[in-house]
Structure formats: C-alpha cells, structure tokens
Amino acid sequence: xxxxxxxxxxxxxxxxxxxxxxxxxxxxxxxxxxxxxxxxxxxxxxxxxxxxxxxxxxxxxxxxxxxxxxxxxxxxxxxxxxxxxxxxxxxxxxxxxxxxxxxxxxxxxxxxxxxxxxxxxxxxxxxxxxxxxxxxxxxxxxxxxxxxxxxxxxxxxxxxxxxxxxxxxxxxxxxxxxxxxxxxxxxxxxxxxxxxxxxxxxxxxxxxxxxxxxxxxxxxxxxxxxxxxxxxxxxxxxxxxxxxxxxxxxxxxxxxxxxxxxxxxxxxxxxxxxxxxxxxxxxxxxxxxxxxxxxxxxxxxxxxxxxxxxxxxxxxxxxxxxxxxxxxxxxxxxxxx
Amino acid sequence: xxxxxxxxxxxxxxxxxxxxxxxxxxxxxxxxxxxxxxxxxxxxxxxxxxxxxxxxxxxxxxxxxxxxxxxxxxxxxxxxxxxxxxxxxxxxxxxxxxxxxxxxxxxxxxxxxxxxxxxxxxxxxxxxxxxxxxxxxxxxxxxxxxxxxxxxxxxxxxxxxxxxxxxxxxxxxxxxxxxxxxxxxxxxxxxxxxxxxxxxxxxxxxxxxxxxxxxxxxxxxxxxxxxxxxxxxxxxxxxxxxxxxxxxxxxxxxxxxxxxxxxxxxxxxxxxxxxxxxxxxxxxxxxxxxxxxxxxxxxxxxxxxxxxxxxxxxxxxxxx
Numbered sequence: 001x002x003x004x005x006x007x008x009x010x011x012x013x014x015x016x017x018x019x020x021x022x023x024x025x026x027x028x029x030x031x032x033x034x035x036x037x038x039x040x041x042x043x044x045x046x047x048x049x050x051x052x053x054x055x056x057x058x059x060x061x062x063x064x065x066x067x068x069x070x071x072x073x074x075x076x077x078x079x080x081x082x083x084x085x086x087x088x089x090x091x092x093x094x095x096x097x098x099x100x101x102x103x104x105x106x107x108x109x110x111x112x113x114x115x116x117x118x119x120x121x122x123x124x125x126x127x128x129x130x131x132x133x134x135x136x137x138x139x140x141x142x143x144x145x146x147x148x149x150x151x152x153x154x155x156x157x158x159x160x161x162x163x164x165x166x167x168x169x170x171x172x173x174x175x176x177x178x179x180x181x182x183x184x185x186x187x188x189x190x191x192x193x194x195x196x197x198x199x200x201x202x203x204x205x206x207x208x209x210x211x212x213x214x215x216x217x218x219x220x221x222x223x224x225x226x227x228x229x230x231x232x233x234x235x236x237x238x239x240x241x242x243x244x245x246x247x248x249x250x251x252x253x254x255x256x257x258x259x260x261x262x263x264x265x266x267x268x269x270x271x272x273x274x275x276x277x278x279x280x281x282x283x284x285x286x287x288x289x290x291x292x293x294x295x296x297x298x299x300x301x302x303x304x305x306x307x308x309x310x311x312x313x314x315x316x317x318x319x320x321x322x323x324x325x326x327x328x329x330x331x332x333x334x335x336x337x
Numbered sequence: 338x339x340x341x342x343x344x345x346x347x348x349x350x351x352x353x354x355x356x357x358x359x360x361x362x363x364x365x366x367x368x369x370x371x372x373x374x375x376x377x378x379x380x381x382x383x384x385x386x387x388x389x390x391x392x393x394x395x396x397x398x399x400x401x402x403x404x405x406x407x408x409x410x411x412x413x414x415x416x417x418x419x420x421x422x423x424x425x426x427x428x429x430x431x432x433x434x435x436x437x438x439x440x441x442x443x444x445x446x447x448x449x450x451x452x453x454x455x456x457x458x459x460x461x462x463x464x465x466x467x468x469x470x471x472x473x474x475x476x477x478x479x480x481x482x483x484x485x486x487x488x489x490x491x492x493x494x495x496x497x498x499x500x501x502x503x504x505x506x507x508x509x510x511x512x513x514x515x516x517x518x519x520x521x522x523x524x525x526x527x528x529x530x531x532x533x534x535x536x537x538x539x540x541x542x543x544x545x546x547x548x549x550x551x552x553x554x555x556x557x558x559x560x561x562x563x564x565x566x567x568x569x570x571x572x573x574x575x576x577x578x579x580x581x582x583x584x585x586x587x588x589x590x591x592x593x594x595x596x597x598x599x600x601x602x603x604x605x606x607x608x609x610x611x612x613x614x615x616x617x618x619x620x621x622x623x624x625x626x627x628x629x630x631x632x633x634x635x636x637x638x639x640x641x642x643x644x645x646x647x648x649x650x651x652x653x654x655x656x657x
Binding site: 066067172174175202203204205206207208210211229231232233235236237255256259269270273274275276277278279284285286287288290291 | 377378490492520521523524525526529547548550554556573576577578588589590592593594595596599600601602606607
C-alpha cells in the first residue's frame, strides 16, 4: 500500500519485529517416568510428544483438546515450572532452559499465568493489597509508597473498586478470577498463559471475564496462550488454534478456518461433539472409545483406534504435521504418506 | 403425572431462623419425557432434586407437596421412602469419583442396589450386574465388574453410576450434571446412553445442568431457575426460539456465537439467599427493570402455549 511506503524507517522496523514470534516451541517433549510397584520396570508417560508452534505478538494462540492431551503440561513448560525432556522453548529467539538468576526473573516477569481455579490460586490469608503488591515488590516495579495507588489502578483495570483490605473468601469466583488477572497484569507481562480460566465459572460470569480478557487484549497488546476445552469460547477469543491429541498437535489453523472447515477427523468430531443451541437440531456425532493412556500410545496415528475414517496406513505409519494441502494437519487423508 | 410438585419450598436452618433457599416450585413430570432444569450454581436446582429424592442434608428441610405415583413424598414414612428410593426413583450424581465407594469393587456396589430391593440369589444378582454393565455399553464387562473405581476413567465411572441407577428399573431418573466432569466426546457418549436407556426402559428423566446446549439437545420441557425460583418454564423450542424472561435472555446472550461478536454478560453477581432484592429477585441485575418490578414479586404467569415466565414485562420484551 502507498501509505506503507511513506512511513519512516523506524516504523517498518517495528513491523519486522511484529512478525518475529515471541514464543516458539521446537520439537518440545516432556516424558514423565511412571513406576508401578517396586519391581516394575519404569514406563514413560509421554505427556508432550514433539510440539512445534510459535506465538506471534498480539495474538491469541489456543490449545484445545481433551483431558490428558498434554495442554496443561505445555503451560507448565512455558512457565519453566517443568524442564523439557528434549526440544526447546524459545523466548524471543533464546532458549529458556539455561535461564537462571536475573535472566529467569526477567522471563518470569514477561510471561504470566492465570489458573483455572480462582479458589485455589489465591492465598486465603493475604488481603488484596498484599496479593497484588507482591509481584511489584519482587520485581522492584514500584516504591512501597506507590503500592496502594498502583494496586487501585490494577483493580480498576479489571473492573473492581477499592477492595484493598479484603480477603479472597469475601469474593465470588468471578471476582477472584479478576484478582488473579490483576495479579498477572501487575508486572506488565508480554504473554499471559491462561489455563482454562473460565471453566470454574458460571455462564454469565464467564461472559464477563471473557469480555475483560478481550478488552485487555485490545488495549495492552498482550499475547495469550489460551488453554481451553470449550470450543465456543475458543472460537470467540482466539486467532490461531492448535488441536492436541495425546501429546501431539494434530491440526493447526487460524481460528476462522478451523471452525469453518475442520480437516483432521478428530477435530471434526470435537467440533461436532459440542452441543449447539438449536433444539431439535441434528444429534451430535458420537465418537466411540476413550482417549488411550499416554503411557501406551497406539502405534501409527495415535487417533486411529477411534477414527471413523481410518484406512490401511493409519495403524502403522505415524502421520506428520504437514501443510501439504495448505494447512498443517497430521493425517494421512490430507498428506499422502 | 408421574411426579408433581406443588409449592415446594426448601429452608436452611440458621442461627437466625429458617432461610428460604428454594421458593414455591411447581413441577409436572409426565411419564417418559425429559425435563431439563437449568440455572447457574446456587440457584437451587440440585436441592430441588435432593428434595424429590428425600435426601436433603440435615440442616435443610422441605415444605409443600411432592406427589410421586400418588404418594406424597414429604410425609412418607422413612421405611416406605427407602423402599422407593433406588427402586422406583434413582439418581445419577455429578461426581462419579466421589459418589462411588473407593474401597469396594464395582460389582459389589451395583449388586448392593439389587439385593436391597429385590429378592434374588447371589448368582442371579451377579448375572444382573453383568447385564447392567452391558446395558450401559461398558467394554469387556466381565473384567470391568471386578475393578475398583480408581482403575476406571471418568466416563466409565459414570457408566457404573448409571448402571446402579437403572438397576431396579426406576420410572424416574434424576441426572444431576451427569457430564460436567467429563470431556466433550465422553459427554456425548453418556448423554446418548441416557437417551437410549430412557427409551428402552420407559423412564422419565429430570436432567439438571448449567449447560444450555445440553438442554437444547436433550430436553422436551425446560425450567430455568434463578435464586431458588423457576423463572421460566417452557417447551424447549419455545424457550430457545423466543425466551420471555430477561434472565434466560441474559444467559443466552452470555454464550459466544462465533468469533468476536460482542458478548452481553448479565451484570453483577447472583445475590446470596438471605440478601435477595424485594419484588422480582432478578430486578437488581435486569436490563428491562421498571419501578413495578421492585414492588411485588411476579408469579410464574402463562405467556403463551406451553410457556410461562415470572416477569411482568414478558409480553413486551423483544428477542433477540
């Protein structure tokens, strides 16, 4: 566009920076040892089994999948609460594994988390002022005399008033989740990992929190890794969606395309399994079987025992996440093996 | 009617006297249908179910009338109620993890229901357990019946719960959030199972859930509860196509439809039972509130065919 040509150089440099991912996972794996009984041989639970993805600036990247697919392990790897078995997690192009001391502290400031259960993730013995000034104290972001003012600012950002002296038990679930969000915002992070932030809340409160996250996103340009099992919410909030099954991404696409045209048979079933709101509409598709244990991942395509469209190569050849047909899908139907 | 409730009230005993938690519920459950009861946490939907089953916690009590097969459950002697409960009416709970006994094998737990209500030998009972596990589509039931709950997945546990509930062929099954703890694909399996069993065994189902999607898909008649009251009662089609109560509208508008379209959450939070506003209990959060709303609590008025709402402005409100 003509406008772009007229922009000064520094602006186009910002544009370049925009394209560079903030967070990138390369061949990320996390296997946990499992030993059943003293004489048993150690088995490996492959929670995350080779992930590649990248998170751009100002985007919401959603990880969806059923319980046990490894999405929360990814969140913990991202926060460096767990060390990967192999592969790496990059923050602005640098591996986070060797980070220690000040560098780690800076990373922790840049990447914050909101947990699922706002009842368990606030200290019941600390009032709101203590809870929200703690991050500023740790990272030296404000003078102690400024704490009150800063905390009040944070609270107003999340739609709450002067509740400085109150304790978690005095709040409802939705209000607690607002406090958790304020706590994440206290250090002006670049990335927020939101691990099922709505699932403990009632529908009407979910909508309030979702609106709040949407506002934060457009005002502050924070990127989100949004982990959820609720596809309606994911469709509403995210730009890019990765569907996980047994530790692997099996399909990844911009949200609009994924919901319009799911390609992997699992994604199709997942979308068809969430109930619509039209009474008398077609009954949802029912997928038989259950997710196998991540200790004994089926051979070939991990989804093949449940897949309604499996054919000869599926139980032997592991499909790779390839974009042969324009979008990354790990399925032999889309990528001739 | 299989089950009729009239003016059902539930009170919590507190130091400062009884606190009304569930207020004048009227229900009509015909034989062989699915009645959906929906609302957010604390609205009283589960307590209503517990009152019907006669298993309210000690500090709660119910008044009014609940007629089940022409017996008034609230005045039924405990022995008679015990003979009824588990046999003619049964319940599936939300948490299959906590509602199964962790130290007993599942065959024991299912058999216990059978031997309590039926005069059968151990061998016959074992056969029935196997039959029930087959009926709930359990894979390899002979093996499964010897397992403990912790060896099972959430979906499998919910199948066992369901097997226990249908063991004596009840005519009423209350399912309280039967799929809330489960993944979507498993949720779809369990709901399909409940629907099949209902048809095969000619049961009525009261389906309690917070998920309006599940209601739309499964229920024939729906009651929406708020602050211990039924605020809207309608056929499922009427309710979703033309909701008449502002709370129902608010719930539907709170759900995301597609990408980026603005959500309109209901403002504020649910008031505590002792702290309800005067007049209409939703008036402090309602977008359509007028002066009269705060004066007197509206009744559940007939608005149209198969449609009632507890709102004085129900006829004026436009949807969407």
